[in-house]
Amino acid sequence: SVAITQAINWGIREKVKVISMSLGGMLSTPAERMAISSATRNGVIVVAASGNSGENKVSYPAALSQVIAVGAIDEQLQRAEFSQYGPELAVVAPGVAVNSSVPLGLG
Numbered sequence: 001s002v003a004i005t006q007a008i009n010w011g012i013r014e015k016v017k018v019i020s021m022s023l024g025g026m027l028s029t030p031a032e033r034m035a036i037s038s039a040t041r042n043g044v045i046v047v048a049a050s051g052n053s054g055e056n057k058v059s060y061p062a063a064l065s066q067v068i069a070v071g072a073i074d075e076q077l078q079r080a081e082f083s084q085y086g087p088e089l090a091v092v093a094p095g096v097a098v099n100s101s102v103p104l105g106l107g
Contacts, residue, residue, distance in 0.1 A: 001029045004061075008035035012042050021048040024059030024084075032061060040066040051084030058088040072096065 004023070011019045012035075019039060039046050050071040051059030062069035069088045072080035072095020079085060080095045 001032055005029070005031045005035045008032075008039050008046075011044060012039050016044060018045045018047065021046075021061065024049055024051045024062055026059065028060035028064060033064065036061055036064055036066055050086075050089055052082045053084060054082050055084050056086055058084050058086040063088045 004021070008019060036046055045068065046061070046066060047068045047070060048062035049059070050062050050069045051057075053059075057063075058069050061067050063086070065088075068090045071085055071089050071092045072083035073092045074080050074096040075094075079092070083092075083095060
């Protein structure tokens with residue numbers, strides 16, 4: 001959580017336009033919420049993954065109202081079985097059988 005908050009604050013200082021986070025958890029810390037609020041007040045678009053446990057509950061920070069929550073779909077445009085979902089989910093994108101530049105097991 002400390003590293004995430006530091007990274008968001010770094011993005012604000014560097015005047016980034018978008019912060020994209022492929023991470024999440026069951027809780028959000030006050031420091032994380034403050035950093036995300038600060039980012040959005042400074043015009044930064046904050047995007048985060050909805051989560052990978054397949055539950056009907058979007059993980060944090062994606063579940064925060066200022067964050068665009070992104071879920072995963074498969075080749076048939078159906079929700080990926082692992083993708084978390086819920087009322088906070090804003091958009092979906094391909095998330096199954098996607099090629100990566102990171103070797104398997106090293107991500």
